Amino acid sequence: MPIRVPKELPAIKVLEKENIFVMDEDRAMHQDIRPLRILILNLMPKKDETEVQLLRLLSNTPLQINVEFLHMSSHEAKNTSSEHLTRFYYQFKEVQEKFYDGLIITGAPIEQIPFEKVDYWEELQDIFEWSTSHVFSTFHICWGAQAGLYHHHKIDKYFLDQKLTGIYSHEVLTPTWSILKGFDDLFFAPHSRYTGIKRSDVEKTDELEVLVESKEAGLFLVGNKNNRAFYAMGHLEYDRETLQQEFERDQLKGIQPNLPENYFPKDDIKEVPKLRWHMAASLLFSNWINYAVYQNTPYELSTLLDKAKG
Known part of the structure; x- marks a missing residue:
């Protein structure tokens, strides 16, 4: 799929090395089709890395x-230059x-902070409310998922x-959901967090359904029954x-972190970790784009506001 992004975005060079087709704005203007519009709210500290990860998927x-x-705008980024954000x-x-077919809300390494104490919580609540009338389907990741459920x-x-x-x-608990089409009964996924969501709390909410769960890691994927919102507790991206980078970062901070489970071969930090989750990641995001967004979103996105009012 051609991803249309600003021509000078640094992530383009990384993606092109991986043979991923990236279309810049100049070329996209000559295609007479209605492309999907996806907005990514990037809350991660190293925004350039997250850009590559999500654009790849x-x-x-x-x-x-x-x-x-x-x-x-209510938070000062410390790991991304103001020039990059402005550009x-x-x-x-x-x-x-504006109106969008899809919105992705990333995680953020702040799950130990109460939601109301997060410096941009008020602005994020405004975005959550706006998304219900201006976005067709929203995919929440890790802390973004916890914040959305809250x-x-x-x-x-x-x-x-x-x-x-x-x-x-x-x-996979509900293979009949379109977002899980083509999935095996079992798959691997990374987690990195200090907090979780209780399945019993989700099951009390009629609009939601638990779709994927891990015996060791707990809930992974929760879906709104109208396909308008999904909440992923892990980091398939x-x-x-x-x-490994997070483990080394915590070590430098003196946190004495646990060794990531099932990650380093033989638990040897000198060994290269095996990549066991990107097939599931690609399938999950392509299913979300195809079945939850593309096949259901209105051609005229402004009609979302009429539906929300109605």
Whole structure:
């Protein structure tokens, strides 16, 4: 699938080395089709790495997608230059009159902070509310999923006894859902978090259904029965080295982190981790784009507002 992004975005060079078809704005203007419009709210500290990870996953359908990036104006990014944000990212006030086929809300390494204490919580709540009338389907990741469940359904997170980090096996509970079409009964996925969501809390909410769960890691995927929202507790978008980098970062901070489970061969940090989750990642995101978004989103996106009012 051709991903349409700004011509000078640094992620393009990385993706082109992987033979991923990236279409810049100049070429896309000459194609007479209605591309999907996807907005990515990037809350991760190293935004350039997350850009590559998500654009890679959005590249696995034959559809053309226009991708735009959003950052929080109420938060000062410490790991991404202001020049990068100014050049490639929008602020919410610049997009709140627009409509999108899909929205991806990433995770953020702040799950130990109460939601109301997060410096951009008020702005994020505005985005959550805006998305219900201006976005057809939203995919929430890790902390973004916990925050979305808390805002939309009053489901609160709970603290784990220790950080959950590693690669875990997951069981597909509802294979009839289109977002899980083509999945095996079991697949692997990375997790990296200090908090979780209780299945019993989700099951009390009629609009939601638990789709995927792990015996070791707990809930992985929750879906809204109208296909308008999905909540993934893990990080299928992670690269091979991401958990290793997080482990080394925690070591430098003096946190004495647990070794990520099922990650390093023979638990030897000198060994290269095996990549066991990218097939599931590609399938999940392509299913979301195809079945939850493309086959259901209206051609005239502005009609979303009429539906929300009605």
